Amino acid sequence: xxxxxxxxxxxxxxxxxxxxxxxxxxxxxxxxxxxxxxxxxxxxxxxxxxxxxxxxxxxxxxxxxxxxxxxxxxxxxxxxxxxxxxxxxxxxxxxxxxxxxxxxxxxxxxxxxxxxxxxxxxxxxxxxxxxxxxxxxxxxxxxxxxxxxxxxxxxxxxxxxxxxxxxxxxxxxxxxxxxxxxxxxxxxxxxxxxxxxxxxxxxxxxxxxxxxxxxxxxxxxxxxxxxxxxxxxxxxxxxxxxxxxxxxxxxxxxxxxxxxxxxxxxxxxxxxxxxxxxxxxxxxxxxxxxxxxxxxxxxxxxxxxxxxxxxxxxxxxxxxxxxxxxxxxxxxxxxxxxxxxxxxxxxxxxxxxxxxxxxxxxxxxxxxxxxxxxxxxxxxxxxxxxxxxxxxxxxxxxxxxxxxxxxxxxxxxxxxxxxxxxxxxxxxxxxxxxxxxxxx
Ligand code: SF4
Ligand code: SF4
Numbered sequence: 001x002x003x004x005x006x007x008x009x010x011x012x013x014x015x016x017x018x019x020x021x022x023x024x025x026x027x028x029x030x031x032x033x034x035x036x037x038x039x040x041x042x043x044x045x046x047x048x049x050x051x052x053x054x055x056x057x058x059x060x061x062x063x064x065x066x067x068x069x070x071x072x073x074x075x076x077x078x079x080x081x082x083x084x085x086x087x088x089x090x091x092x093x094x095x096x097x098x099x100x101x102x103x104x105x106x107x108x109x110x111x112x113x114x115x116x117x118x119x120x121x122x123x124x125x126x127x128x129x130x131x132x133x134x135x136x137x138x139x140x141x142x143x144x145x146x147x148x149x150x151x152x153x154x155x156x157x158x159x160x161x162x163x164x165x166x167x168x169x170x171x172x173x174x175x176x177x178x179x180x181x182x183x184x185x186x187x188x189x190x191x192x193x194x195x196x197x198x199x200x201x202x203x204x205x206x207x208x209x210x211x212x213x214x215x216x217x218x219x220x221x222x223x224x225x226x227x228x229x230x231x232x233x234x235x236x237x238x239x240x241x242x243x244x245x246x247x248x249x250x251x252x253x254x255x256x257x258x259x260x261x262x263x264x265x266x267x268x269x270x271x272x273x274x275x276x277x278x279x280x281x282x283x284x285x286x287x288x289x290x291x292x293x294x295x296x297x298x299x300x301x302x303x304x305x306x307x308x309x310x311x312x313x314x315x316x317x318x319x320x321x322x323x324x325x326x327x328x329x330x331x332x333x334x335x336x337x338x339x340x341x342x343x344x345x346x347x348x349x350x351x352x353x354x355x356x357x358x359x360x361x362x363x364x365x366x367x368x369x370x371x372x373x374x375x376x377x378x379x380x381x382x383x384x385x386x387x388x389x390x391x392x393x394x395x396x397x398x399x400x401x402x403x404x405x406x407x408x409x410x411x412x413x414x415x416x417x418x419x420x421x422x423x424x425x426x427x428x429x430x431x432x433x434x435x436x437x438x439x440x
Contacts, residue, residue, distance in 0.1 A: 009221050010213040013194040014075070017049050020158075023210055024119045029156060032088060033121035034076070039067060041081040043088075046121060053078065060166040060347065063356030076190050079166040080124055080346050084275035086134060088118055089151045094297045096282070101291045111294075115147075119156040123184065125177030126169075128159060129344040130275035132183055136338045137278050156203065159184035163227040165234040168347030170360055173239040176344045178231040189224035196224035239345065239360045240367060245332040247366055252324065256365055261320035263355050268301035270349035270357075271326065276342050279307065302326050327359060 012020070024031050025047070033046040036053045046052065058078045059066040070077050095111035123131070131152075138148035159180040162169075171177030180187045185204030188195040196216045199205045216224070271277040281300040286293045300307050303322050308315035316322045334342030343359070350358045 008199055009216040009224070010197045010199075010208065011194055011216040011220055012188070012197050012211060012213055014049075015194075016212045017195075019212055020207075021046060021048065023207070024156070028117050029119035030116050031119045031121055032085075034078070034081070036067070040065060041067070041078050043081075043083045043085070043122075049075070052076075057164075058166065060168045060351040061356075062168070062350050062358045063353055065351045072192075074163075074190060076122060076160045076188075077164060079162065079164070079169060080127065080348060082273050082348065082352055084273070084346075084348070085120055085123065085127060085131060086275055086278070088116075088120070089131075089148055089155070090134065090138065090145075090278060090280075092299045094147055096295045096297055098295070099293045115150045115154070117154045118151065119158065121158045121160075123157050123159045123180075124162055124346075125159070125180045126171045126174075126344045126346040127275055128157070128180055128183040129171075129174070129176035130346065131157070133276040133338065133340060133342065133344065134278060136340065141338075156207075157184045157186075159187040159200075161187060161189045161224075161228050162231040163190060165231045166347060166351075167236060168350045169235050169345065170237040170239050170347060171345035172232065172235050173237075173241060173360075174341060174343060174345035178235070179228055189227055191220060191223050191227065194220075196220055237347070237360055239343075239363060241331075241341070244363065245335055247363075247370060248328045248332045251366055251370070252328070254366065254369065256362075256369065257320045257324050260323050260357065260362055261318065263357055264319050264323050265355060266303045266305070266319045266322055267354060268303040269352050269354060271301040271303060272299065273348040273352045275346060275348070276330075276344060277301070281307070302329070327362065330359070331363070 021031055031046045032043050033051070034041050034053055035044045035046065035051045036042075036056065037044060041053050041056065041058055044051075052075045054075050055070050055073045056078065057068050057070045057074075058081060059068045060079065065082070095113060097108055097110050099106050099108045101107075134148070135152065138145040139152060161180050162178040165178060169178070182200065184200040186207065187198045187200055197208065197211075197213065199208050271279065279300045279302055280297050282295060282297050284293050284295050302308075302316070302325050303319075305314050305317065305322075308317075308322075316325055330342040334340065350356070350360070
């Protein structure tokens with residue numbers, strides 16, 4: 001769909017872009033944006049336009065990411081890298097409090113660390129959606145997180161519309177992109193010599209009033225719309241979301257979970273790169289004398305065995321149960337908790353999985369198996385069903401030789417006791433441990 005120009009669109013020449021960075025710095029913002037680092041396009045401090053990865057792009061596929069030189073000098077001619085904005089709003093390590101022992105008495109002190117005032121530059125549409133998802137978790141839930149709330153409320157968001165897509169992107173399936181439609185202060189679409197700029201908030205309007213802008217010409221608006229349409233046309237990956245929650249939750253004992261588990265390393269990469277994952281643990285670190293401690297929140301993952309440790313044992317004690325927890329939470333039970341999917345279609349977990357596990361393919365596998373089961377259950381379908389079983393791997397990658405088993409199940413779709421893990425506790429999604437908060 002080619003979107004139309006809006007009356008509010010203005011034009012910022014690339015030659016004037018440094019004015020924006022200087023203005024933000026002058027207002028006390030720490031500008032964070034895309035830059036080259038560690039063989040990838042990562043997020044870091046931006047002081048000058050020279051810090052942007054001009055002329056570079058990213059080549060992505062399942063289990064594959066490479067930096068590649070472009071044949072032009074585009075400033076934002078790439079998609080998303082291994083990092084996301086969550087590392088600034090929900091840092092990998094946050095000090096919660098300190099305690100000091102004085103004269104035999106422990107004194108607790110809440111951590112008082114300065115909260116940076118960030119300006120995020122280059123936020124993509126799927127990332128705006130991811131910020132919204134994390135807002136629901138950390139700001140709009142029954143227990144708002146004060147660390148997140150403060151960082152988020154003072155952050156300025158300058159979005160950049162994608163003008164190209166990677167083979168791993170599927171934001172169109174999740175209705176999150178590639179066009180930035182809300183959740184930004186300013187949004188830019190890159191052209192060869194400048195940017196078409198849209199205003200998304202009163203704060204963005206104030207900022208725009210201090211920039212050397214000109215009204216965007218009709219041609220510039222058309223070029224920007226064409227560039228955005230190009231990104232949309234390049235998206236080839238698809239995730240069918242209709243009935244997805246029911247599909248996954250009605251197949252908790254499907255043998256395909258074992259097949260994924262045989263490939264999955266339980267390395268947790270997919271959760272670390274995901275812009276919406278928010279599992280964490282709390283650690284206490286003491287000094288050598290045992291007189292001071294710091295309590296810190298650190299990123300954790302449902303793929304880490306210890307994450308489900310309760311009372312001397314693991315609730316999710318095998319990779320099958322951990323992968324299943326991750327996928328069903330992302331795509332099914334997240335809806336129950338937060339009223340939205342936990343996936344925004346950014347494709348990071350596909351690129352950064354070392355063995356190239358692709359959630360869109362896994363879901364397609366479950367769907368294909370469900371369709372086959374329906375087909376096989378038709379009256380008189382027995383003979384045909386026998387002939388199609390054993391035909392090897394289907395287009396989804398799911399083995400067609402394994403019959404789809406619609407297991408009988410207990411209350412709320414949980415597995416029956418034949419699958420009960422150690423400790424006699426169900427490892428089904430939604431069976432929360434006492435240590436759990438919202439993200440398991
Ligand atoms: S799905 Fe891939 S990235 Fe995620 S834990 Fe398994 S091997 Fe690691
Ligand atoms: S589950 Fe994968 S594709 Fe979806 S938001 Fe997370 S990293 Fe992106």
